[in-house]
Amino acid sequence: MSDRQSARSPWWVTIVAGMASFLDAAAIVATGTVLVLYRDEFDLTADSIGQFSALLTAMIAVGAIVGGRLGDRYGRRRVFTVTIIMYVLGAILLAAATTPVMIAIGLVLLGFAAGADLPVSIAMISESAPADRRGKLVSFTHVLWVGGILAVNAMGAIVGGMGATGGRIIYAVLAAIAIIVILLRTTLPESETWAAAQQTRTESIATARASGSAFRDAGALSSLLRSRYIVPLVAVGLFYAISNLAANTNGQFSQYLYVEVAGSTVQTASLINIAQAIIGIGALYITMRLVDTRYRMLGFSIGAALTLLAYGIPAIVGVNLPSLMLTALLFAFGGNLAGEPIFKVWSQELFPTLHRASAQGIMIAFTRIVAAAVALVTPALASAGPQALFAAITAASAVAMAIGLFWIPRIAKSDDFDPAAAADKIKKETIV
Structure with a gap:
């Protein structure tokens, strides 16, 4: 297969652009690991580690909003080329850091780049995929996300005993992977769907101006926030933010719950987490x-039931090693059938080309902010009343699943992946 043919292959686009998910997950997990390894060399306290982690989360949120918006205005390829270069610079700076200030600057670059890359890359994938495989290919990006988590955990197991040197190695490997991704992304053409929509937008505005007609910019942010698209923005944003509370607790605080609450060990928790990732x-x-069949919502319903069961068990029987194991294994199924993968699909289907990355960036940022706020009180809640914590997560998950079952399926799809349909829609929305 030639380079040109490879560049046009939907799977090739999915893997190369989808490495945004791998690198995003790797950045989060690596930072949590490396800050501990950097503790002695940089005299980091628990508070400073928490502040650095919060800085990374905040910059991912900012990056998602800015990157999504720029991707809709200036193109998918141009934006994710810049963001991946920024990722490399951040990872290199963190690997070579000699002061806490260098760590902070590196985290700003790394977090912003990871956040900005994600919505643009997923938009590129959805716009390059055949209609009958669009959901499948978008969902595959979550496999790459899990791959990023497993890769960093594997590196941590190998170099975790080397102290700060091990941390530098982890960031250096991420920089090397990102450089390879830069080279591979040079094979990707711009999204034809976006290019066609942008050309129609420009021509429609020029025609309206020439005729003296009043017009609105179909690509302006106000067109997203003051149109029918505000409904899916709110619905899908609420679903993602609320459902993510279960995933964030499972990912960020599993070690704490196993060790501090259930009285187990880090080794046991790690083994369970590996089994959870495989499942x-x-x-x-x-x-x-x-996801691309009529059985999509059946799968979602099963996932929703498993998620509620997963968090309901420790809420009812108590938080101990067996109940946490059941939570992990059940949520491994439920969370991937009715969690972030389906959010990624909805975020592509319900928004038009000129708003697709912007909308996803806004929803990702909102979700990160909510997760960060809840994370501030999660350890205290887990220590004071772990069953109450799991009951609260179960209740929140029930709300999210209700939104996914009864609200979002009623929202009309944007259905503008067809360039002709997109052009007609843009022309109609331009003239006031």
């Missing part, structure tokens, strides 16, 4: 098989 990949395979 999660199996669940993602099922999601990919169902």
